Amino acid sequence: MTGVWVVLATLALGLAIGVVRMLRDGRVRDRPGDRLTEASLGAPLGERATLLQFSTAFCQPCRATRRILADVSAVVPGVTHVEIDAESRLDLVRELDIMRTPTVLVLDGDGNIVKRASGQPRKQDVLAALAGAVPDPASHAPSHESDEK
Amino acid sequence: MRADPRALRFGAAITALVLALVLVTGSAWLLAAQAVVFACGALGRQPYGMLFKALVKSAPEETEDARPPRFAQVVGLVFAVVGLVGFLAEITPLALVATAAALLAAFLNAAFGFCLGCEMYLLVRRLLPAAKMEVSK
Numbered sequence: 457m458t459g460v461w462v463v464l465a466t467l468a469l470g471l472a473i474g475v476v477r478m479l480r481d482g483r484v485r486d487r488p489g490d491r492l493t494e495a496s497l498g499a500p501l502g503e504r505a506t507l508l509q510f511s512t513a514f515c516q517p518c519r520a521t522r523r524i525l526a527d528v529s530a531v532v533p534g535v536t537h538v539e540i541d542a543e544s545r546l547d548l549v550r551e552l553d554i555m556r557t558p559t560v561l562v563l564d565g566d567g568n569i570v571k572r573a574s575g576q577p578r579k580q581d582v583l584a585a586l587a588g589a590v591p592d593p594a595s596h597a598p599s600h601e602s603d604e605k
Numbered sequence: 606m607r608a609d610p611r612a613l614r615f616g617a618a619i620t621a622l623v624l625a626l627v628l629v630t631g632s633a634w635l636l637a638a639q640a641v642v643f644a645c646g647a648l649g650r651q652p653y654g655m656l657f658k659a660l661v662k663s664a665p666e667e668t669e670d671a672r673p674p675r676f677a678q679v680v681g682l683v684f685a686v687v688g689l690v691g692f693l694a695e696i697t698p699l700a701l702v703a704t705a706a707a708l709l710a711a712f713l714n715a716a717f718g719f720c721l722g723c724e725m726y727l728l729v730r731r732l733l734p735a736a737k738m739e740v741s742k
Binding site: 462515516549554557 | 629670701709713717723724726727728
């Protein structure tokens with residue numbers, strides 16, 4: 457009889473975990489944090505923003521996330537997508553407290569962390585996060601003024 | 606290597622059913638059989654997945670990387686073996702907890718497509734090298 461209760465308790469726990477995850481997974485949150493440099497990333501930062509993705513080989517949604525972020529960085533000017541293999545950069549993983557893959561950090565032009573998403577983010581959420589966190593390029597439309605920094 | 610996500614979900618559902626039966630009946634034999642299934646899955650020949658392929662002929666709309674689910678099968682195998690030790694040594698709490706952990710992972714995969722074993726990978730990796738470094742010091 458104990459076994460039946462264990463099964464029921466396990467399924468209830470599974471349902472609770474699953475529902476909480478569905479609600480929270482991939483949501484882009486405000487998460488102001490450290491500043492990352494090109495040296496610590498090992499890759500150039502985007503002019504306006506960098507989408508920093510942590511991935512592992514054993515990660516199902518990492519591929520779909522890569523596709524979404526590559527799309528966004530192709531469409532939005534000045535935005536670069538950098539993908540880091542979490543296993544080869546465990547120093548960064550610990551420093552930034554990355555618990556899952558994929559984790560996506562949105563960095564502004566100076567490398568400051570402004571947003572964070574654990575799990576596969578939706579494309580429109582990434583676009584919205586970029587629009588909110590980073591100055592709109594339309595307001596700095598290519599003109600002579602863009603030379604001044 | 607690529608995997609059919611439908612076959613993975615199907616396999617997870619059967620696995621969850623078998624593990625629930627193990628808990629209800631307390632059958633160490635059934636758990637041993639599931640451990641063999643996990644072992645086959647870890648070697649890339651998941652029997653439930655092969656059953657799905659035999660039943661469903663249509664091609665999947667998209668495929669996914671086969672390595673994460675294979676890693677998850679290894680995790681399942683570890684839990685199943687610990688559960689078996691619990692049953693054989695008559696340490697009932699160990700048997701129940703280990704089997705329940707495997708059931709939880711299989712259920713999350715079947716119901717939500719969420720691979721608990723895959724997600725554990727990074728957490729384990731985060732801990733391991735630090736532990737090694739401390740030993741070497």
